[in-house]
Amino acid sequence: MLALASHITAQADPVRSSDVTNAGTRGFTFLQRALSCLEVEIENPKPATVTAIVILSSCLADLGKSSLSWVYDGIAARLTSALGCQVDSQSMVDQGLITQETYNLRANAFWTAYIEDKLAALYNGRMPSLGEEDYNLSLPKPSSAAQCGVPELTDLQAALISLGDICAEIIRSLSSNLPFATRLPWNGGPRQASPQVLAIHATFNTLSIIFHKSFLRRHCLDSAEGRICFEAALSTVKLAKTFDLTYTILKAPITMSQNLYIPGTVLTLIIADLFDQNDKWIEREQSQKALDDIMTLLFRLSSSWRCSLQAYQALKTMGENYVINRSTNPQPSGDFAGLELGQDFDIDSVLNFDWTTFDHMGGIANPNSG
Incomplete structure (x- = not known):
């Protein structure tokens, strides 16, 4: 701890x-x-x-x-x-x-x-x-005090268990299965969402994007899958900024790195895709603003979690490859599913911490390694 x-x-x-x-x-x-x-x-x-x-x-x-x-x-x-x-x-x-x-x-x-x-x-x-x-344990039941808006442990457990179990039915099931105390307060009164609730919904958006991103093609916002990814990415930015204003992003859990990186990748792809669609200039501006917010949040979060810096660097490189150069190479692939494969969130291959210097039983062999 x-x-x-x-x-x-x-x-x-x-x-x-x-x-x-x-x-x-x-x-x-x-x-x-x-x-x-x-x-x-x-x-x-x-x-x-x-x-x-x-x-x-x-x-x-x-x-x-x-x-x-x-x-x-x-x-x-x-x-x-x-x-x-x-x-x-x-x-x-x-x-x-x-x-x-x-x-x-x-x-x-x-x-x-x-x-x-x-x-x-x-x-x-x-x-x-x-x-x-x-297991044959009974699933945690939402607390009887749920209506007061303060989630208890059982409320959070029930939400997270549902989140882990319904990846294949994510859009149809999660919103209706969440206990009241773990729903977002924006449309439900003046409740202030706890940090755990914000993290749960950010993870929900990550799952939603992962589930639908493989179906993205050119003019992706003309498809239902593209719109789902777009809205989920914007929602995550709103969640992360709410977390930052209420609790500061420096206190976010390690999962926030992934929950910001995944929307960042899909927003980068959307910006690249919209270069020749003047009728969607509003979506392009929204995507660029959201991506800028993600980059800022990831950079600040890197003070707490090292992997946030890697996510920041990967998104920066991906943007240079697929957005900045779009004007000189205006022929994006028709299949966006694996467009960012060269910039995967591959922690093991990028982080420079040398684990071989760590002695499991004796401590740090070289305290200056990193």
Whole structure:
């Protein structure tokens, strides 16, 4: 928790960053200590161990080790099985064998690992480890206090579980499945959205774009798929700017990097596509303004998360390739599905952190590496 908190602290130089210019090394001392405790902790795991490993995975992902992060997500999933957290033990509560608090802690550990498994699978392009057949827990129920507008843990869990489960039916299902407390307040009264709610909806937009972007062709805004991508991208910018005004973007979770990068790619493609469509000058201006906002937010977020800088650089290069040069090469491909393949969000190949200098049990071999 301290390692993760170091990424969003207002302190200019969090404790023992191995490289103050590399946000990925923030809180490295805490990360080192967590890894040194891990072997002993796994021998006698508790529900809190599962949650801690999921947090550890996020820190590893920001260091550029998305594959290693994925492995630790797998460890968390295995530990839920070892602890039996996936089994509904309400009958044991009824018999007085365990307390309701213990039941809740076990269930929370499982849903934490389950949600992380689904969202990390989307990010890494790998199959999730946990499926609906792997548990018999009852899904978290929206809280009875939901109408007051303050989401409780069960509200957030229910929303995130739905988000992970319905990728294939994303447009038809999510909006109607969200508990009231996790819906956006803009059309529902004066409620102020919590940071978790804003992040949930930004992830929803990312999924929507990924799901539809493969269908984009020339004159993409003339198609339903293009319009969905366009509106989702603009929505994400609004969400991120709301987050920034309310909580500051520097405190956004690591997932915000991906949630800004994906809309940035589709906006770049739309701008490139609109070079010869004078009737859509409004959409072009909207796209350019939104893309400028994304670039600004990513650059600022790079102070907290290193991967945001890589996303910023990838979008900058992509813009130079497909927008700036459009006037000299006004023949864009008819198939936009893989137009940005050369500028993928490939953390492992771009980040310059040298993981070989890190000793899992002994700490940092070279504290100046980065």
